[in-house]
Amino acid sequence: MTLENYEEMMDGCVRCSKCKFLPQLQIKSKRFSHICPSIEYFNFHAYSGGGRMIMANALQKGRIEFTPEMLDVLYSCTNCGGCEVSCKWVYDLEPNEVIHELRVKAVESGAGPLPKHKKYIELVERYQNPYGEPSEKRPAWIEDDIKLDEDSNTIFFVGCTAAYRREEIALSTAKVLNAGNENFRILGTDEFCCGSPVYRVGDREKAIEIMKSNVELFKSKGVERIITSCSGCFNMLRTEYPRYVETSFEVVHISQLLETMLSDGRLKLTNEVPMKVTYHDPCHLGRMSEPYEPYEGEKVEILSQVYMWDPPKPERLGAGGIYDPPRNVLKQIPGIELIEMERICEYSYCCGAGGGVKAGFPDFALWTATERVQEAEETGAKGIVSVCPFCSTNIRDSLDYRESEMEYFDLTELVLMSLEGGE
Amino acid sequence: MINDKFYSRLQDVVGERNITRTPAILDTYAFQWGYEIESAQRGDEPSRFGQRPDAVVLPTTTEEVQTIVKICNEFKVTFKPFSTGMGPWAGVSEPGAIQIDLRRMNRIVEVDPNNLYVVVEPYVTNSELQAELFQYGLMHHAQGAGPQTSPLASHTSFVGPGFTSPYTGFSGRNLLGAEWVAPNGEILRLGSYEHTGKWFTGDGPGFSLRGVIRGWMGAYGGLGVFTKAAIKLYSYPAPKDWTWNISGTIPKYEWEVPKYWKLIVLNFQEWEQYESAFYEVSDHDVVMMATTSSSEGLAALFTDTKMEAIEVIFGGLLARTRRYFIVLIAAHTEREYNYRVKLIRTIMKKYEGEDLIEEGFISPRSAHYAETIRNMLGGHAFRFSNCFQSTHGGMDTVAMAVKLAQVNQPIKSKYIEKGVIGDDRGEGIWTTTYEGGHMAHLEVPTVYDGASKESCLGYAEYQDECNDVDLKQAYGMPFFIVGDKVHDYYASRTMDYPKYLRRIKAAFDPNGISDSSHYVSAKNKSNE
Numbered sequence: 001m002t003l004e005n006y007e008e009m010m011d012g013c014v015r016c017s018k019c020k021f022l023p024q025l026q027i028k029s030k031r032f033s034h035i036c037p038s039i040e041y042f043n044f045h046a047y048s049g050g051g052r053m054i055m056a057n058a059l060q061k062g063r064i065e066f067t068p069e070m071l072d073v074l075y076s077c078t079n080c081g082g083c084e085v086s087c088k089w090v091y092d093l094e095p096n097e098v099i100h101e102l103r104v105k106a107v108e109s110g111a112g113p114l115p116k117h118k119k120y121i122e123l124v125e126r127y128q129n130p131y132g133e134p135s136e137k138r139p140a141w142i143e144d145d146i147k148l149d150e151d152s153n154t155i156f157f158v159g160c161t162a163a164y165r166r167e168e169i170a171l172s173t174a175k176v177l178n179a180g181n182e183n184f185r186i187l188g189t190d191e192f193c194c195g196s197p198v199y200r201v202g203d204r205e206k207a208i209e210i211m212k213s214n215v216e217l218f219k220s221k222g223v224e225r226i227i228t229s230c231s232g233c234f235n236m237l238r239t240e241y242p243r244y245v246e247t248s249f250e251v252v253h254i255s256q257l258l259e260t261m262l263s264d265g266r267l268k269l270t271n272e273v274p275m276k277v278t279y280h281d282p283c284h285l286g287r288m289s290e291p292y293e294p295y296e297g298e299k300v301e302i303l304s305q306v307y308m309w310d311p312p313k314p315e316r317l318g319a320g321g322i323y324d325p326p327r328n329v330l331k332q333i334p335g336i337e338l339i340e341m342e343r344i345c346e347y348s349y350c351c352g353a354g355g356g357v358k359a360g361f362p363d364f365a366l367w368t369a370t371e372r373v374q375e376a377e378e379t380g381a382k383g384i385v386s387v388c389p390f391c392s393t394n395i396r397d398s399l400d401y402r403e404s405e406m407e408y409f410d411l412t413e414l415v416l417m418s419l420e421g422g423e
Numbered sequence: 424m425i426n427d428k429f430y431s432r433l434q435d436v437v438g439e440r441n442i443t444r445t446p447a448i449l450d451t452y453a454f455q456w457g458y459e460i461e462s463a464q465r466g467d468e469p470s471r472f473g474q475r476p477d478a479v480v481l482p483t484t485t486e487e488v489q490t491i492v493k494i495c496n497e498f499k500v501t502f503k504p505f506s507t508g509m510g511p512w513a514g515v516s517e518p519g520a521i522q523i524d525l526r527r528m529n530r531i532v533e534v535d536p537n538n539l540y541v542v543v544e545p546y547v548t549n550s551e552l553q554a555e556l557f558q559y560g561l562m563h564h565a566q567g568a569g570p571q572t573s574p575l576a577s578h579t580s581f582v583g584p585g586f587t588s589p590y591t592g593f594s595g596r597n598l599l600g601a602e603w604v605a606p607n608g609e610i611l612r613l614g615s616y617e618h619t620g621k622w623f624t625g626d627g628p629g630f631s632l633r634g635v636i637r638g639w640m641g642a643y644g645g646l647g648v649f650t651k652a653a654i655k656l657y658s659y660p661a662p663k664d665w666t667w668n669i670s671g672t673i674p675k676y677e678w679e680v681p682k683y684w685k686l687i688v689l690n691f692q693e694w695e696q697y698e699s700a701f702y703e704v705s706d707h708d709v710v711m712m713a714t715t716s717s718s719e720g721l722a723a724l725f726t727d728t729k730m731e732a733i734e735v736i737f738g739g740l741l742a743r744t745r746r747y748f749i750v751l752i753a754a755h756t757e758r759e760y761n762y763r764v765k766l767i768r769t770i771m772k773k774y775e776g777e778d779l780i781e782e783g784f785i786s787p788r789s790a791h792y793a794e795t796i797r798n799m800l801g802g803h804a805f806r807f808s809n810c811f812q813s814t815h816g817g818m819d820t821v822a823m824a825v826k827l828a829q830v831n832q833p834i835k836s837k838y839i840e841k842g843v844i845g846d847d848r849g850e851g852i853w854t855t856t857y858e859g860g861h862m863a864h865l866e867v868p869t870v871y872d873g874a875s876k877e878s879c880l881g882y883a884e885y886q887d888e889c890n891d892v893d894l895k896q897a898y899g900m901p902f903f904i905v906g907d908k909v910h911d912y913y914a915s916r917t918m919d920y921p922k923y924l925r926r927i928k929a930a931f932d933p934n935g936i937s938d939s940s941h942y943v944s945a946k947n948k949s950n951e
Binding site: 008011012013014015016017018020021023024025026027028029030033043044045046051054055057058059061063064067069070073085089090091092093302303304305306307308312315317318319323345346347 | 445447456472479531571667728807808809
């Protein structure tokens with residue numbers, strides 16, 4: 001697809017502003033009625049899903065051009081997909097796809113991404129991770145008692161953030177896998193960034209190179225199954241890779257696997273973890289992880305001025321994300337009481353870190369996380385649980401900033417606490 | 424182009440972060456649904472891009488708005504305010520104008536559950552307000568534009584029918600007071616929102632300024648800026664322990680329907696039976712909703728996707744539907760509920776009608792009840808084509824609505840045959856009664872292709888013909904796409920009312936800087 005392919009869709013926006021809010025039936029209070037962090041923070045219409053779609057349309061029609069100010073608007077979006085869920089309930093429009101395509105055009109035209117994004121893309125190319133850390137340090141999180149099975153065709157794809165910044169998540173994930181007798185190995189120093197930070201800011205060409213390279217790596221290592229603890233990696237490997245490259249591996253998120261291991265009795269949670277917690281749905285595990293079904297078809301006029309896709313086009317509304325597994329696991333931990341926030345599942349509020357925002361607009365990222373933390377605090381919970389190292393980083397930053405009494409936990413950490421003989 | 428001095432003065436008011444003249448941002452204010460019709464009428468390619476403002480400002484207080492308006496007067500710069508900003512009337516119409524985006528003014532100022540009113544700012548939306556009011560067991564009138572739109576905008580500046588109109592009337596009826604920054608920069612507090620904010624009448628003190636600021640139709644943002652509105656509240660018929668409980672995953676949400684609620688679709692063979700039944704139902708004042716559409720409209724209302732709607736239409740609904748109206752019974756008690764259901768069924772039988780829900784031709788789910796009360800059903804019309812507009816819009820009696828529906832059918836069919844508008848066999852209308860009486864509203868939603876010049880021009884021609892019928896056969900004013908030309912078109916048969924509107928405009932807007940594109944200009948531009 002190119003931006004040109006979206007022009008008819010962009011013309012169809014009625015500027016109704018539904019993209020700024022939760023799906024309207026899900027609004028339970030004024031305080032938490034919004035879905036789009038960007039419009040909430042910056043306020044001008046251009047900062048909404050619909051606004052960016054109009055901006056893309058204006059560019060496509062030659063009314064405007066890429067300028068530093070325009071790029072700031074384009075990249076101050078976490079690409080969380082919330083706008084698209086709210087819009088698609090009524091309209092046949094895909095604002096989040098358009099935003100991504102506009103980023104691709106910005107990069108292809110030499111205008112984008114932002115300097116900070118270019119910097120970490122260079123780091124990915126040079127060091128295989130956006131943090132510029134040496135490959136040798138990638139498996140440094142491993143402790144001696146972690147059992148790896150070098151003959152396994154299943155890998156735990158650790159991801160850059162867990163490997164270098166949130167090592168505790170990598171470690172607790174490996175430990176619960178061991179506890180459940182799930183054989184796996186890791187790629188260690190050979191693991192390469194999944195491509196997410198490159199892809200999200202619109203450098204599709206480089207991202208596809210990374211995808212191809214990773215797919216070759218997986219093939220050469222005999223990988224048939226990939227476990228991730230990172231929602232961003234999960235989204236790339238399960239949802240985005242098949243759009244651009246041929247894949248032959250299964251991708252499982254640790255929350256799905258934990259649910260399976262509990263149901264087949266491989267894991268037994270016995271220790272009480274007396275705590276009220278609330279769960280934050282990462283966008284990339286939730287609405288954004290819904291697979292794209294390959295589609296070829298055309299619009300046909302079935303009644304005057306009424307068009308349908310022939311054959312029917314699969315709808316990607318956000319319902320196909322991973323919502324239940326982490327909740328089902330939490331509910332099985334003795335002592336845990338799960339209290340939901342107002343914005344959950346397909347209409348969950350973003351943590352604020354994604355889409356290059358944490359690097360490009362740290363103040364905005366922190367503000368968004370703080371919005372989310374305040375929502376979590378209002379539940380009365382003492383712990384905020386999620387399953388994404390990148391969300392973890394941003395939410396922790398906000399907890400520190402607010403000097404909140406809440407604590408952040410990765411799901412695997414709570415499971416580990418509850419295991420017999422666990423920590 | 425606005426000059427730097429003017430821009431700098433505005434920046435001093437709202438701060439650097441809340442003003443922009445970046446073209447890419449400004450262009451997102453130049454795009455509106457409905458512009459494609461106006462551009463096609465001008466002979467241009469249909470386009471939703473219209474006039475780009477020269478700057479956008481985001482004030483957060485009434486005093487900031489007042490200062491902005493005074494600066495605009497000083498520099499003779501046209502301004503256009505908007506709240507949630509959907510529709511061609513929201514944007515600026517002239518080069519060199521600025522847009523006042525009111526989205527930072529988003530507070531619910533006061534809820535008075537005893538005296539049944541709420542005071543809101545412009546960017547409080549219907550769904551937000553409704554969510555907050557439920558905790559008091561109260562609700563407000565939400566206009567048909569949708570749950571994401573501004574009740575203040577509708578109550579101060581538009582007609583504002585909605586799906587609960589039989590119970591809550593229309594927007595203009597519910598305005599109890601307003602804080603108004605007049606085009607000359609003066610702040611006026613009207614009706615219940617006078618300085619103590621504790622007495623409540625939409626009119627007075629003294630002569631009624633409600634008639635001045637809005638009348639029946641509203642000024643469509645062409646007469647200054649409304650910064651607060653006091654809005655009438657109604658009892659919400661649900662048990663005290665009921666809460667808004669929605670479950671499931673999109674698009675199949677489930678809602679906890681209050682215990683004594685029921686949807687009925689009363690289908691009659693002929694207009695005469697329909698009209699008599701509609702009158703009787705209205706007489707008894709027992710329903711929250713009483714509305715009519717086409718077969719296609721009915722299918723769209725109570726399904727969740729376009730595909731589902733198409734399947735329902737051709738699965739029997741099209742063949743079975745004749746003249747129908749949908750009612751929502753929403754009672755406080757079992758006794759009240761039983762009485763109302765029995766009464767509606769009695770009226771239905773009396774006129775040989777049937778319930779299309781009971782007969783299995785359409786099956787509203789619990790979420791559709793929620794969408795009814797949240798005023799979302801109108802949005803379903805977009806599922807067919809992403810695009811429609813309404814002609815007509817007169818407010819008169821049920822009988823007039825029925826007559827207009829009959830008169831419009833062959834007109835609409837003519838344009839359907841030309842292939843320029845959507846095919847609903849000319850039957851597509853939307854009616855509602857008001858306030859449990861004989862008053863009714865009829866508009867004719869019409870699907871067209873916003874990307875096709877032929878379709879846009881065809882729709883525009885159809886709209887002109889509808890306006891002509893409204894005028895010559897006295898079916899009332901159209902309530903969409905207004906402005907000097909349309910107002911003047913009706914002047915000769917309506918006591919030359921635009922002359923008086925222009926006096927109001929001239930008195931409050933001496934410099935003519937409150938963008939009047941969808942209201943009237945002080946000087947009669949349509950004669951120039």
